[in-house]
Amino acid sequence: MITEVRKVRLDLHSQDQLSIARRTVQEWATDLGFGSLERTKLVTAASEIGRNTLVHGKGGDMTIAELSRDGVAGLALEFQDSGPGIADIAQAMTDGFTTAKSMGLGLGGAKRLVNEFAVQSEPGRGTRVNLIQWKRR
Amino acid sequence: MDRIPILKLQDYLLVTIQVELHDQLAITLQDDLTRQLSVSHARGVLIDISALEIVDSFIGRTLAHIAAMARIMDAHTVIVGMRPAVAITLVELGMSLTGIKTALNVDKGMDLLLALNTQAGHP
Amino acid sequence: MNGSSNLSAIIQENEKRILETWIALQVGTSSSKGLINEGELRTQSANFLSGFTAAARDGLDVETRGPAWDEVRSFLAALSRSRAVQGFSPSDTARFVFSLKQPLLDAVRKSIPEGGSTLAEAFMQVSAVLDNLGLYTFEAFQKGREQIIQRQQQELLELSTPVVQIWDGILALPLIGTLDSERTQTVMESLLEGIVEQEATIAIIDITGVPTVDTLVAQHLLKTVAAARLMGAECIISGIRPQIAQTIVHLGVDLGDVVTKASLAEALRVALRKRGQEVSTVARTPRDRG
Numbered sequence: 001m002i003t004e005v006r007k008v009r010l011d012l013h014s015q016d017q018l019s020i021a022r023r024t025v026q027e028w029a030t031d032l033g034f035g036s037l038e039r040t041k042l043v044t045a046a047s048e049i050g051r052n053t054l055v056h057g058k059g060g061d062m063t064i065a066e067l068s069r070d071g072v073a074g075l076a077l078e079f080q081d082s083g084p085g086i087a088d089i090a091q092a093m094t095d096g097f098t099t100a101k102s103m104g105l106g107l108g109g110a111k112r113l114v115n116e117f118a119v120q121s122e123p124g125r126g127t128r129v130n131l132i133q134w135k136r137r
Numbered sequence: 138m139d140r141i142p143i144l145k146l147q148d149y150l151l152v153t154i155q156v157e158l159h160d161q162l163a164i165t166l167q168d169d170l171t172r173q174l175s176v177s178h179a180r181g182v183l184i185d186i187s188a189l190e191i192v193d194s195f196i197g198r199t200l201a202h203i204a205a206m207a208r209i210m211d212a213h214t215v216i217v218g219m220r221p222a223v224a225i226t227l228v229e230l231g232m233s234l235t236g237i238k239t240a241l242n243v244d245k246g247m248d249l250l251l252a253l254n255t256q257a258g259h260p
Numbered sequence: 261m262n263g264s265s266n267l268s269a270i271i272q273e274n275e276k277r278i279l280e281t282w283i284a285l286q287v288g289t290s291s292s293k294g295l296i297n298e299g300e301l302r303t304q305s306a307n308f309l310s311g312f313t314a315a316a317r318d319g320l321d322v323e324t325r326g327p328a329w330d331e332v333r334s335f336l337a338a339l340s341r342s343r344a345v346q347g348f349s350p351s352d353t354a355r356f357v358f359s360l361k362q363p364l365l366d367a368v369r370k371s372i373p374e375g376g377s378t379l380a381e382a383f384m385q386v387s388a389v390l391d392n393l394g395l396y397t398f399e400a401f402q403k404g405r406e407q408i409i410q411r412q413q414q415e416l417l418e419l420s421t422p423v424v425q426i427w428d429g430i431l432a433l434p435l436i437g438t439l440d441s442e443r444t445q446t447v448m449e450s451l452l453e454g455i456v457e458q459e460a461t462i463a464i465i466d467i468t469g470v471p472t473v474d475t476l477v478a479q480h481l482l483k484t485v486a487a488a489r490l491m492g493a494e495c496i497i498s499g500i501r502p503q504i505a506q507t508i509v510h511l512g513v514d515l516g517d518v519v520t521k522a523s524l525a526e527a528l529r530v531a532l533r534k535r536g537q538e539v540s541t542v543a544r545t546p547r548d549r550g
Contacts, residue, residue, distance in 0.1 A: 015159045022157070022191065037449060040191060040222035041229065047193040048230075106194050109230035217492065221452035224487035233486045240492035241459055249492075 002074075007065040012079070018050050021062045025077065028064060032073045034135055041113040042075060042133040048106035049079045049129050057081025057127055067132070074115075074134040082126035089119055141166050143173050148180045149250055150212075151243075155188040163199045170203060174210045181250040182207050185243055187218025197232040204237045213253045215239065217246035267368070267386070268317045271309065274367040279305060281363035286355060295346055304339060304356070311335055322388045324396070333396060340400035344408065353401045357394040361387065417446065423454035430531045431460040432524065436469035444480040451484060455493045462531040463488055466524045468499030478513040485518050494534070496520070498527035 010021050025046045029039040046062070053060045060081025067074040086092050093108040107129075111117040116132035141162065144151040150173055152166070170182065184200065186192065204214040217240045219227075227234070238253075240246035271278060283305055287296060311332045315321075321328055336357070343353040364386055372379045426432045433451050451463055465481065467473070473481075485495040498521040500508075508515065521527040532538055 015161070019157055019159065026190075037222045037225060040220075040226050043191050044193050044226050044230070047191060047195075051193070051195060106230070109194065109232075112229045112231075113226060219491050221449060221456060221487070221491065224452060224490040225448065225483070227490060228483045228486045234490060239490055241455070241461070245459075245461070245492060 002067055002069045005066040005068055007063060009061055009063045011061050012050055012053050012081075013059040015054070018047075018054055021050050021064075022047050024064060025075070028066060028075055029133075032066065032075065032135060034075075034133070038133055038136055042077075042131070045110040045113040045131055045133075046077055048110040049077070049131065052106065052129075053079045053081045053083075053127070057083035059083075060126070069134070072134055074132055077131045079129045079131075080126065081128075085123040085125050085127055086119075086121040087123050089121060093119075140169060143169055145173075145177060145179070146183075146247075148178075148254075149247070150174065150177065150179045150182045151185070152182065153185040153188070157191075158196050158199060160195075163196070167199070167203055167206065171206055171210070174207060174212055179212055180254050181213040181215065183243065183246045183250060184214065184216045185218050185246075186216060186223075187220070187242070189223065190220065192219070192223045192227060194230055194232060197227060197230070197234060201234060201237060213238065213250055215246045215249050215253075217242055266371070267320060267382075268313050270367050270371045271313045271316070271364070273371070275309065278360075278363045278367055279309060281366070282309075282360050285359040285362065289355065289359065295348055308332070308335060308339075308356075309360075316389075320385055320389065322385055322392070324389055324392045329393075332393065336393060336397045337400040340397050341404040344401050344404035350398055350401045350405075354394045354398040357390055357397050361390050364390070417443065423450050425454075425458045425460065426464075426528065427532065429459065429461045429535060430528070431455065431458055431463040432466060432528075433463060434466045434469065434524070438472065439470055439477045439480075441476055441480070444477055448480060448484040448487070452487055452491065455488060455491055461493050462534060463493055463495045464524060464527040464531060465495055465497050466499045466527070467497065467504065468501070468524065470499075470504070473504050473507055475511045475513065478508060478511060482513070482515070482518070494519075496527045496530060498522065498524050 008024070010024060011017050012021060022043055025043050026039065029042055034042070050062060053062070057079075058081065060079065060083070063078045063080075065076045065078075067076050089107075093111065107119060110129075110131070114131045114133045116130070116134075118130045119127065120129075121127035139156075139162070141152060141154060141156075141158075144153075150170065152170070156162075158166070173179070174182070182203065184203065186200075189196070200216060204216075207214045215238045216234075219239065238249060240249045279302075283298075283302060286301060286305070287298065315324075315328045315332050318328060324333070339356065340353055365383060368382050368386060369375075369379060372382060422434070424432045424434070431451070431454050433447065433454075435447065439447070451465070454460065455463060465484070467481075481497065485497075488495050496519045497515075500520055500522070519527075519530065521530060529539075
């Protein structure tokens with residue numbers, strides 16, 4: 001059974017707010033005692049998705065929640081925007097979309113960095129991305 | 138507007154990135170480097186990222202752009218000090234940054250730059 | 261039996277006989293005979309009995325969970341832990357408590373000659389208390405065993421992922437045994453940390469001792485090589501046996517431009533050369549101190 005210990009919503013409408021969001025994820029992960037590698041992966045994933053929300057999604061918000069499941073701590077991030085949405089999610093998930101040439105969507109890469117990943121999007125209906133990183137024993 | 142300082146070390150430019158590189162700062166850095174390279178005719182650029190705990194695909198692309206731009210201006214680029222966690226994360230992201238030279242620290246980075254320039258036939 | 265003040269009194273009156281019978285039972289029925297030092301057993305039993313007597317003095321808490329029984333329980337927990345380490349079986353450890361039943365009940369029966377429901381109730385209470393304490397001992401033993409196993413697993417993991425500096429700036433990582441995903445990740449991190457600590461520019465990953473490699477492990481190895489490269493170090497993979505080479509090709513894993521060598525020795529030679537060094541034989545000159 002998963003319980004939510006605490007939860008905070010942060011605006012993502014500017015570079016500064018993206019920086020704050022990144023720092024918040026870093027702090028919460030440190031507080032929970034995440035190892036340096038899992039913490040780095042989570043914050044990097046947050047940076048990738050957060051950037052998408054800001055640049056492609058034309059701004060939105062990030063909700064961070066501390067979870068607990070059978071005594072194991074976890075951090076859940078939800079990014080929501082009401083931008084143009086993604087037409088072809090499958091394509092967005094392939095690595096070709098993170099080429100050095102374009103401002104790639106980085107979804108496939110971010111997915112590999114976290115334990116749980118889900119994306120929901122429809123053209124014209126915005127995008128929502130959920131990430132969860134559980135603390136390794 | 139803050140900018141990242143670029144130091145000149147004999148024939149080389151040294152950049153130490155210690156803060157988060159957001160969009161504007163990244164663009165400014167690339168512009169400053171281009172200008173400095175052209176003015177100083179430096180033979181190489183050393184970028185120290187040992188202070189960075191997070192390197193996402195944006196920063197990865199920025200570093201790649203800098204290396205490509207320096208190449209065009211006939212200068213080598215060496216990136217030093219990448220942390221293990223950062224290296225593993227970049228590989229997972231799919232950014233292996235092939236073509237960019239790397240070294241463990243500033244010392245070895247300078248050795249590499251000197252070696253590269255000797256090979257290239259520079260006196 | 262009104263309350264247990266009687267039980268405490270009963271034990272005290274018959275202490276010697278209860279203790280002797282109890283000890284004899286423990287030694288007699290145990291399968292861990294070689295492990296029991298009778299002197300030590302005597303001390304443990306005497307201590308337990310006096311703790312038990314004290315706990316039973318102010319009312320018999322059959323559940324044995326209340327504060328009166330705290331000392332007895334921690335004594336049993338310590339006993340279980342030490343027996344687990346000594347190699348006792350779980351039964352023999354719990355037998356410490358269960359074998360007290362017979363002599364104790366004997367003493368109770370003698371002290372309630374009228375028998376009847378008073379005796380029956382006394383029997384039930386004493387049985388219940390010892391059952392609970394016996395079960396507690398068993399559980400404490402299990403917990404102790406689990407902790408030992410976890411500690412051993414951790415030690416094994418650390419021992420099996422050694423990163424060794426075999427020359428200036430050259431690290432070797434001899435992998436032994438089957439690699440699973442979890443272990444390979446730990447190994448990866450150890451190697452990269454080692455590169456930073458030793459300021460190494462070359463890391464030799466030797467897989468002579470690895471019986472099989474699957475796609476996941478091969479991918480982890482390749483990721484390790486890529487990560488090391490980002491840090492300015494080069495990896496050489498050595499000890500690839502023919503079967504593993506076949507598996508790698510069969511799986512379609514592309515080793516790219518990773519240098520591979522048949523043996524660790526070969527890999528070391530290549531590593532030294534890359535660092536501009538080589539090993540040569542020094543000609544022995546006759547002593548010419550003059």
